[in-house]
Amino acid sequence: MASRAAWSAFGIGVVAVTSLTFAAAQSPRPAGVIARAAAALGGDARLRAVKTITVAGYGEAAYMNGGGNISASPDAPQKWISIPDYEKTIDLEHGRMRVRQRNHQNFVFAGLAGYLGAPNPAVALLDGAVAYNLAANGRAVRAGDQAVRARRFDMLNNPVVLVRAALDAAARVTNVRTERTLQLGDITVATGETLTLAIDGASGLPSWVRWMAHDENLGDVTFRTSFTGYLPVKGVMLPMGYNTVIDFRGVVQNKLYVDKNAVDEPIDDLAAPTDVRAAAPAPAASPSVEATRVGQGVWLLHGNGGANSILFEFADHLTMFEAPSSQGWTKAVIDRARTTVPGKPLTELAVSHHHFDHTGGIRQAMAEGLTIIAHKGTEGLFREIASRPGTIAPDALGATPKPLKFKAVDDHLRLGDATMQVDLYHVVSNSHMAEGLFAYVPKDRLLVEGDFFDVGWELYWWQKTYADNIAYRKLDVASDVPVHGRVVPIAQAMQDIERMTKAAEAVCTRTQAAGVFMPGCPVKTPAPVGDGFSVR
Numbered sequence: 001m002a003s004r005a006a007w008s009a010f011g012i013g014v015v016a017v018t019s020l021t022f023a024a025a026q027s028p029r030p031a032g033v034i035a036r037a038a039a040a041l042g043g044d045a046r047l048r049a050v051k052t053i054t055v056a057g058y059g060e061a062a063y064m065n066g067g068g069n070i071s072a073s074p075d076a077p078q079k080w081i082s083i084p085d086y087e088k089t090i091d092l093e094h095g096r097m098r099v100r101q102r103n104h105q106n107f108v109f110a111g112l113a114g115y116l117g118a119p120n121p122a123v124a125l126l127d128g129a130v131a132y133n134l135a136a137n138g139r140a141v142r143a144g145d146q147a148v149r150a151r152r153f154d155m156l157n158n159p160v161v162l163v164r165a166a167l168d169a170a171a172r173v174t175n176v177r178t179e180r181t182l183q184l185g186d187i188t189v190a191t192g193e194t195l196t197l198a199i200d201g202a203s204g205l206p207s208w209v210r211w212m213a214h215d216e217n218l219g220d221v222t223f224r225t226s227f228t229g230y231l232p233v234k235g236v237m238l239p240m241g242y243n244t245v246i247d248f249r250g251v252v253q254n255k256l257y258v259d260k261n262a263v264d265e266p267i268d269d270l271a272a273p274t275d276v277r278a279a280a281p282a283p284a285a286s287p288s289v290e291a292t293r294v295g296q297g298v299w300l301l302h303g304n305g306g307a308n309s310i311l312f313e314f315a316d317h318l319t320m321f322e323a324p325s326s327q328g329w330t331k332a333v334i335d336r337a338r339t340t341v342p343g344k345p346l347t348e349l350a351v352s353h354h355h356f357d358h359t360g361g362i363r364q365a366m367a368e369g370l371t372i373i374a375h376k377g378t379e380g381l382f383r384e385i386a387s388r389p390g391t392i393a394p395d396a397l398g399a400t401p402k403p404l405k406f407k408a409v410d411d412h413l414r415l416g417d418a419t420m421q422v423d424l425y426h427v428v429s430n431s432h433m434a435e436g437l438f439a440y441v442p443k444d445r446l447l448v449e450g451d452f453f454d455v456g457w458e459l460y461w462w463q464k465t466y467a468d469n470i471a472y473r474k475l476d477v478a479s480d481v482p483v484h485g486r487v488v489p490i491a492q493a494m495q496d497i498e499r500m501t502k503a504a505e506a507v508c509t510r511t512q513a514a515g516v517f518m519p520g521c522p523v524k525t526p527a528p529v530g531d532g533f534s535v536r
C-alpha cells in the first residue's frame with residue numbers, strides 16, 4: 001500500500017523517469033512491469049504495430065453468474081450456458097471490437113432458441129465511445145453507456161490489447177507490488193478504466209487481469225480472467241485458454257477454449273454507421289408501473305421495465321410478492337405499491353425463488369428495510385447478498401446499507417389477519433427450483449407463482465408440476481397470477497401447459513432422430529406427488 005501512495009501522490013506516469021527514485025528496493029517499477037510484459041509478448045515495437053486480433057473458439061458461461069441453479073446452496077451444481085461458437089475481433093488501430101457468439105442453455109428452459117441455440121446470434125460492437133448492436137436483420141442500433149463500459153473491459157480482456165493500452169502515454173500504472181511468484185500493477189487506461197494486471201515473475205507473460213463491475217443482484221463484482229497456454233502468432237504471444245472467475249462463491253463465470261488466434265489478418269470494417277454514431281446513446285428506460293386489481297386486496301403490479309410483482313393488503317400493512325428484474329424497476333414497483341394503498345406501510349417482501357431474474361431488485365427491497373420472506377434454504381444466499389458492497393454504479397444497498405431482516409419458510413407459512421389470508425407453500429415436484437415458494441389467496445382462489453408457468457413460454461419441461469402442487473396442497477384454484485406473463489384462468493394455464501409439453505416432446509423426438517441427445521429428454525414429471533392434470 002505504501003507504494004500506491006507514493007506513486008499516486010506524485011501523479012507519476014508509466015514512463016516518468018523521476019518516479020524511479022521512489023521505488024522501494026524490492027518493488028518492481030511501474031514501467032518495469034509493463035516493459036517486462038511487453039517484452040514477453042513480442043516486444044514494445046511489435047505490440048504497437050499490431051493492427052488486428054481475432055480470437056475464435058467456443059466455451060461456457062455460468063447461467064446468471066451462479067444465481068440460476070436448482071437451489072441457493074453454494075454447493076448446487078452450476079448450470080452452464082454452452083457457447084459452441086465464439087469470435088472476438090479487435091481493430092486495435094481504430095479502437096473497435098466485435099463479439100459474435102451463439103449461446104444455448106445446457107439445461108431445460110422455456111425458449112426454443114435458448115434451448116437449441118439462436119440461429120442468428122446478436123452481435124455486439126464497440127467503436128471508440130459508441131457501443132452498438134447488430135440485429136439478425138442487419139439493423140444497427142446504438143446501445144447505452146453501460147454497454148460502452150462493459151465492452152471496453154471485454155476488449156482489454158486480452159493480454160496484447162491490455163499491455164499495448166498500458167504502453168500508451170496517457171495510461172498510468174500504480175500500486176506495483178509482488179504477490180508470491182507474480183508481479184502486479186494497477187493500470188488506468190486512457191479511457192479511464194482501471195484493471196489490475198499480474199505477470200508471471202519468471203516469464204513476464206501476463207497471468208491474469210482483474211477488474212470490477214456492477215451487478216444488480218451482487219453489487220460490486222470482481223472479475224479475474226486467467227490467460228493460459230501461450231502460443232506465438234506472427235511475432236506476438238497469445239493465450240489459448242481464458243478462464244474467468246468472479247468473487248461470488250468463486251463461480252467460474254466463463255471459459256473460452258481458443259480455436260484460432262489470428263493477428264493482422266483482414267477483418268470487416270467495424271466502424272459504427274453514421275446514423276448510429278449520430279443517434280443518442282440508448283437512455284435507461286423510465287419505468288412505468290400499473291396496478292391492476294385481481295382480487296379483494298390483491299393487485300398485479302406490471303409494466304414496461306421488468307417482471308410482475310403482486311401486492312397484498314392486510315389490515316395494517318402491505319406485503320409484496322417478488323422484487324424482480326432490477327433495482328430501478330423494483331423501486332418503481334414499490335413506489336406504485338405505496339400509492340396503490342396509501343396510508344399502510346409496505347413492510348414485507350415474499351420471494352418466489354432465488355433466481356437472479358426474480359431477485360434483481362432484492363437489494364432495493366433490503367435497502368427499503370423490508371423483511372424478506374423466503375424458503376429457509378435461501379437464507380444464506382440472501383445474507384451473502386446483503387453483505388456485499390455496492391460502490392460502482394448507483395446501488396440501493398451500497399447507498400443505504402441495512403442489516404437483513406429475514407423470515408424463513410419451511411413447508412408452509414400463513415400470513416393472515418381479519419381482512420386477508422395468504423398462504424405461502426414450499427414448491428414440490430419441480431426441477432427448476434427446489435427451494436421455491438408459491439402463494440395461495442383462498443378468498444379469491446388465486447395461485448400466485450414465479451416460474452410455474454408463463455403464457456409466453458414455448459416449451460414446458462415439468463409436465464405435472466403445477467397440477468401436482470395444487471393437488472398436494474388440496475387447493476381450489478380459479479386463476480393463475482404470475483410473475484411472468486398475465487393473469488389467466490387455471491383451466492387455460494393447464495391447457496397451455498399440455499400444449500407446451502407436447503412442443504418439448506416434439507423437440508426431443510426431432511433432436512434424437514438427428515442423433516443429438518439433449519438435456520431433459522424425454523420430458524418427465526420431476527417428483528410426482530399428486531394425481532396429474534385433473535383440476536376441478
Ligand SMILES: [Zn+2]
Pocket residue numbers: 353355358432433451
Ligand atoms: Zn427461475
